[in-house]
Amino acid sequence: xxxxxxxxxxxxPTPVTVIGLGLMGQALAAAFVAGGHPTxxxxxxxxxxxxxxxxxxxxxxxxxxxxxxxxLVIVCVTDDLAVRQLLDPLADxxxxxxxxxxxxxxxxxxxxxxxxxxxxxxxxLDGVILxxxxxxxxxxxxxxxxxxxxxxxxxxxxxxxxxxxxxxxGEDPGLSSLHDMAVLSLMxxxxxxxxxxxxLLGAAQVDAAAFAPIANQIxxxxxxxLTSYADQIDAGxxxxxxxxxxxxxxxxxxxxxxxxxxxxxxxxxxxVMELADRAVAAGHGGDSYAAMIxxxxxxxxxxx
Ligand code: NAP
Numbered sequence: 001x002x003x004x005x006x007x008x009x010x011x012x013p014t015p016v017t018v019i020g021l022g023l024m025g026q027a028l029a030a031a032f033v034a035g036g037h038p039t040x041x042x043x044x045x046x047x048x049x050x051x052x053x054x055x056x057x058x059x060x061x062x063x064x065x066x067x068x069x070x071x072l073v074i075v076c077v078t079d080d081l082a083v084r085q086l087l088d089p090l091a092d093x094x095x096x097x098x099x100x101x102x103x104x105x106x107x108x109x110x111x112x113x114x115x116x117x118x119x120x121x122x123x124x125l126d127g128v129i130l131x132x133x134x135x136x137x138x139x140x141x142x143x144x145x146x147x148x149x150x151x152x153x154x155x156x157x158x159x160x161x162x163x164x165x166x167x168x169x170g171e172d173p174g175l176s177s178l179h180d181m182a183v184l185s186l187m188x189x190x191x192x193x194x195x196x197x198x199x200l201l202g203a204a205q206v207d208a209a210a211f212a213p214i215a216n217q218i219x220x221x222x223x224x225x226l227t228s229y230a231d232q233i234d235a236g237x238x239x240x241x242x243x244x245x246x247x248x249x250x251x252x253x254x255x256x257x258x259x260x261x262x263x264x265x266x267x268x269x270x271x272v273m274e275l276a277d278r279a280v281a282a283g284h285g286g287d288s289y290a291a292m293i294x295x296x297x298x299x300x301x302x303x304x
Pocket of ligand 1: 102
């Protein structure tokens with residue numbers, strides 16, 4: 001599917017500042033320009049602003065000029081350390097503005113910057129981008145936000161320039177980063193499973209390209225499982241409507257044995273088997289796979 005640019009909806013577009021013009025920051029700024037927002041930009045390496053200036057963005061002479069140019073200030077740089085190096089000297093420039101930090105980090109980083117911004121008289125929204133730069137400004141540009149709802153509601157239509165329908169998660173500014181972590185865990189576990197499967201099939205000269213459509217079909221099927229397992233996790237009851245953990249555990253042993261006999265790394269299947277063994281030892285052998293949640297909760301919850 002070809003992504004379509006987001007329609008401009010604002011009759012009186014809010015001015016926006018974008019600080020940080022790496023691959024993602026350039027895409028963010030371009031989307032605001034395309035959305036008709038007066039867009040001020042700043043980057044440590046000024047040359048990265050050239051194409052945006054040609055499209056109508058204004059390059060600020062300093063970070064202070066950039067911040068004071070707009071009521072809505074977006075920051076998207078490498079990491080939390082870079083955010084702090086940029087923002088700390090500008091504390092007094094933020095009063096009355098909304099700071100939206102789209103830099104990746106942990107929920108603790110987000111909450112700490114939120115507290116810093118509040119002390120400066122600013123309002124803080126944290127955001128995470130679940131998209132690559134070419135998707136920004138299109139319907140595929142998914143961005144999740146958390147922080148004060150009044151600020152989100154006030155700027156929702158502007159933030160929609162970045163893509164999709166800007167999604168609001170709640171008042172706690174750490175929520176967006178926490179969702180990012182949850183999505184990363186999902187992504188890497190799915191990818192690792194695909195790579196391990198491709199390695200197994202490769203041992204029999206089956207190309208990864210032949211595995212991909214089968215893998216995609218199974219991933220599609222699994223989305224239904226997630227919905228019903230989510231209900232079980234929230235209810236704390238795990239009826240084995242589909243398959244018991246004991247049945248899964250037996251198949252895990254096959255996967256580990258197959259991997260080992262083919263000379264494929266068996267660390268991943270053996271780790272999963274260990275988790276299942278602990279869940280079975282805790283009395284969940286007759287429950288559904290969702291009962292494994294206790295093994296992931298770690299020390300903050302009882303491993304029930
Ligand atoms: P990038 O291309 O490497 O750009 C990094 C940006 O940070 C540049 O503008 C760089 O300035 C700036 N920067 C780094 N350290 C700095 C400092 N100490 N002071 C001032 N500026 C500093 O990275 P990116 O892809 O744009 O990613 C930016 C953020 O978006 C990251 O947190 C990333 O995790 C997140 N994100 C990216 C993607 C993606 O697909 N790219 C997707 C989701 C989220 P210079 O140009 O001067 O080096």
